Amino acid sequence: MSVRLTSAQDYASLLDRYDTWMFDCDGVLWHGDRLIDGVVEVLGMLRRKNKKILFVTNNATKSRKSYKGKFDQLGVEAHVDEIYGSAYAAAVYLSTVIKLPKEKKVYVIGQAGLEEELHEEGIAFLGGTDPADCTLAPFSLSDFTLDPDVAAVVCGLDTQINYTKLSKAFQYLTRNPECLFIATNEDSTYPSADGLLPGAGSISAPLRFALGKDPVCTGKPSRTMLDCINAKVHYNPERTIMVGDRLNTDILFGQGGGLATLLVLTGITSESDITGPNASPIVPDYVTNSLADICAVTE
Ligand SMILES: C[C@H](OP(=O)(O)O)C(=O)O
Numbered sequence: 593m594s595v596r597l598t599s600a601q602d603y604a605s606l607l608d609r610y611d612t613w614m615f616d617c618d619g620v621l622w623h624g625d626r627l628i629d630g631v632v633e634v635l636g637m638l639r640r641k642n643k644k645i646l647f648v649t650n651n652a653t654k655s656r657k658s659y660k661g662k663f664d665q666l667g668v669e670a671h672v673d674e675i676y677g678s679a680y681a682a683a684v685y686l687s688t689v690i691k692l693p694k695e696k697k698v699y700v701i702g703q704a705g706l707e708e709e710l711h712e713e714g715i716a717f718l719g720g721t722d723p724a725d726c727t728l729a730p731f732s733l734s735d736f737t738l739d740p741d742v743a744a745v746v747c748g749l750d751t752q753i754n755y756t757k758l759s760k761a762f763q764y765l766t767r768n769p770e771c772l773f774i775a776t777n778e779d780s781t782y783p784s785a786d787g788l789l790p791g792a793g794s795i796s797a798p799l800r801f802a803l804g805k806d807p808v809c810t811g812k813p814s815r816t817m818l819d820c821i822n823a824k825v826h827y828n829p830e831r832t833i834m835v836g837d838r839l840n841t842d843i844l845f846g847q848g849g850g851l852a853t854l855l856v857l858t859g860i861t862s863e864s865d866i867t868g869p870n871a872s873p874i875v876p877d878y879v880t881n882s883l884a885d886i887c888a889v890t891e
């Protein structure tokens with residue numbers, strides 16, 4: 593059963609109890625480029641209380657560095673080494689877990705952030721934002737030459753998804769049985785500033801259906817994302833809380849890492865998802881309406 597936080601005392605005891613605060617981004621800090629009210633104040637208070645702050649996002653459209661630019665633009669203090677995105681997790685997974693040989697390449701369905709993280713890890717790639725693949729022209733196999741060095745397909749949110757990209761990825765994944773199928777994240781939807789949109793999981797879904805197999809997911813709730821954090825940051829899981837808006841990514845991620853979990857209702861999850869006859873079996877430790885509620889605590 594979740595504890596529903598309501599009073600200043602509730603929030604004060606949460607602040608006393610946890611030293612490290614991991615924040616999901618979309619739906620918790622912002623919707624698209626629109627900051628959620630109270631976020632700057634709460635993060636400022638946590639920093640004044642010397643809490644360790646990490647940002648853990650499944651959004652693979654930006655690299656850690658370009659996320660730092662977004663934080664700066666929105667006036668939110670953040671440092672690159674506090675930011676962990678699913679593009680970074682996918683690139684690190686390929687470089688340090690798979691140990692992709694230097695001569696091998698990745699076919700990308702995704703945007704600049706994913707390409708930047710692959711580049712940072714020294715991984716060659718094709719597809720992605722290449723104009724030749726960002727086309728609505730008919731795809732013809734007779735015009736396609738398979739690159740024999742492609743050893744993995746990585747699929748993230750791609751707002752320029754098209755039949756050419758899906759067809760090329762499908763060729764790499766069917767003609768080479770060794771080719772890895774990796775998804776940065778499988779969020780079904782994405783909470784933009786103006787409402788819900790299809791998420792990365794809805795971009796890889798056509799490939800899952802056509803191939804009849806699921807990708808390895810490197811974003812939340814997978815352990816890979818936590819392994820990336822654990823490799824860089826020292827924290828005590830027992831005094832760490834994961835704050836998220838999506839039950840099957842953020843809350844499962846926190847639970848998988850032995851962290852406490854706080855669900856906020858400013859993003860994907862609504863009251864009816866956690867109460868009543870159809871309540872989800874994924875039960876966060878704490879629930880509150882918005883991150884801003886923590887402002888109730890007087891310093
Ligand atoms: C992709 C995005 O990621 P988040 O920042 O919420 O993990 C989402 O909500 O779908």
Ligand SMILES: [Mg+2]
Pocket residue numbers: 616617618619620836837838859
């Ligand atoms: Mg979210």
